[in-house]
Amino acid sequence: MTMFEAILLTIITASTPLLIAAIGQLVVERSGVLNLGMEGMMIMGAACGFAAAILSGNSYIGVLAAIAAGMGMSMIFAVLTLGLAANQVASGLALSIFGLGLSGVIGAPFVGARRDTMARLDLPVLSDLPVIGKALFGQDPFVYASFALVIGVWWFLTRTKPGLILRACGESHASAHALGYPVLKIRLFAILFGGACAGLAGAYLSLVYTPFWSPGMTAGRGWIALAIVVFASWLPWRAMAGAYLFGGITILQLHAQGAGVKIPSQAMAALPYLVTIIALVIIMSRRGGQQSAPASLGVPFVPDR
């Protein structure tokens, strides 16, 4: 394997969790809901996925558990913001804090088990695809799933009637309601989809990227995924570009540190975040402050009955 291939492979593994989480969040925001609980849902996915994989000895059960955990977390958010029309920003922030705490409790018994399980967990996920894996730089099912998600979400949003209805809810929930669409139900499905994606992204972190559990291991990736959605101006293909830009810079700065570039490592480690902020600023100013956000984003909807 050449140096270039190795770097490309690590970039893909660094970008995939961001892409999965961002594409889920993109669907949620397109329906008009701002769920800032990404970080909490993601780390719950990581903790529950890792725990389930160890207890069952099967990584796929771990993945399913992670998806369920993300959806469960998003269900709490849905009850608060859709059922009780609570403030979405406050509810999302609370969900993030709650998830970080609860995942610590769930993951605590598994902190010491990392060395033993690392190799064992690594195998079923990667060895499932030895032939295709080798041909395509040895990728895991998550990477394929992330590409399928981008294509699927793009097709769903732009080419299907349900996708059009979902976008309509995000643009004007009052109009969508007037036409007879069940705004809250549509948003519930979007939120659950976002939770499933967040859980899946978390599972990737604890089962593939660094196959062990440590508290707070998502390290702000949920927040980056939120920024990527804005960066992408709510378009799936641009979300992919954003995720890979961020993942790429993360890896390249590691290699730059390894090559002995004379910049403090802390500054280098901050580079991806800095680039994300700069890219967001440039994109917003190029658009002349014009918003491309869904018009009803973050606004609670209460039908008059």
Add this chain to the structure above:
Amino acid sequence: MTTATPLMLASGIVKRFGALVANDSVDLAIGPGEVHALLGENGAGKSTLVKILYGLLQPDAGTLAWEGRTISLKSPAEARRLGIGMVFQHFSLFEALTVAENVALALDGTEPVSAVADRLVSVSEAYGLPLDPRREVWRLSVGERQRIEIVRCLMQNPRLLILDEPTSVLTPQETEGLFATLARIKAEGCAILYISHKLEEVRRICDRATILRHGKVVATCDPRQESAASLAQMMVGSKVMPTRHEPVLSDQAPFLRVQDLSLRSPDPHGTHLSGIDLEVRPGEITGIAGVAGNGQDELFAALSGEILAARAEVIILAGQPVGHGDINTRRKLGAAFVPEERLGHAAAPRLSLSDNALLAGHATNGFVRSGLVDKPGTLGWVDRVVAAFDVRKGPRDPAASALSGGNLQKFVVGRDILRNPRLLIVSQPTWGVDAGAAALIRQALVDLARSGAAVLVISQDLDELFEIADRMAVIFHGRLSPAQPTAGLAREAVGLLMGGSGFGPGEARARDAA
């Protein structure tokens, strides 16, 4: 009334919202192919009733029957399946989506958007309502947006078309076009439920009328046999006093002078102002007519100081250049401002009336003494406004959102008129207000002008401007026509200006270029 089975029969409809009974045993019968008017003041329960007919609301009691068969409408989709189409007053369109996508959303089934677009073009051409399916809605004029709503109803081959105040956003010429379309739809056998409070229109195009007052049916009649005055009396329950107003022209120097005001709208979907000239003289009411979205909001913001002009000399108030001055600078020079949105712009909904009085008057009314709020003083001011403008409310100092629309509007207009301003700028002074409150507000504006103040009224209600304005100008695509004396001014001439004739070419709407 014919003996045939009514197409739609609503009997004993009751709908409550909390303590408010919006519909109280309402009966309504719409015959096949009939143009039926639903008349009533704002808050009479018209919108609630049509939402029930369209399946958006469920009645608490009462039944609906479609061609003699009892039905229950659980959703608008069920209503559409029966052949009921609805054109909303506040359009139910999605600004960021294209025309075709908007239409596809209103159609049941899984027809792809491209197929919808093709059908849309053929239907819109057949009815003389041209539309480009690929345009995004925010680029379209209000008249074009209404066309989308009508066309998307027509694409479902409706048996009953419900129109909620369709002409309130149209120029007189566009209204004529709409009536021609409605005549065609009627000729094809489709019944129309026409909701309006414009009585002359109702007398012209409707076969029958049901009149609602305070949620109850007070009369069913043939509007062609009634006069506008008798219909109004049934709507309001008492005689509405016409505004006492004789147009006058003042020879005094303008109190407000705007010269070559150009402005970029901060709203990406807004309208930029270009080269606006305007003079407002003491003793006169100057009216600005125009269809919504032609720069009224931007003009109001520029005059009030919410958006500052590029050069100070562009706006001259009491002889002083104030283009760079904020709203309090202008208030201190004797100006007062009443914006269009009463909840959220003119008044903070959750603050009390006295706090709202403080917000508007802290710079001019002496409510603040050495940095402290004079609460008894502001409460006394609220009492004066309430007494002078007949504001009906429960407690002495309720939250602004607790007042009904008409009473809050009387409060926000009265709050600034009682200051005896030398200039009052008011936008949509009677929008969505019942006839009694509207008459009171209009009379107050006329009286203020007669007492020597300069008054500028920005309104989309042409009848209102002809009633109270001494001079009138028209705003179109961010440009303003010269103001002309209202006496002797023809409605048709104003209507042509509202549609853009006479403004000359080469001035495409700025937002189109963006």
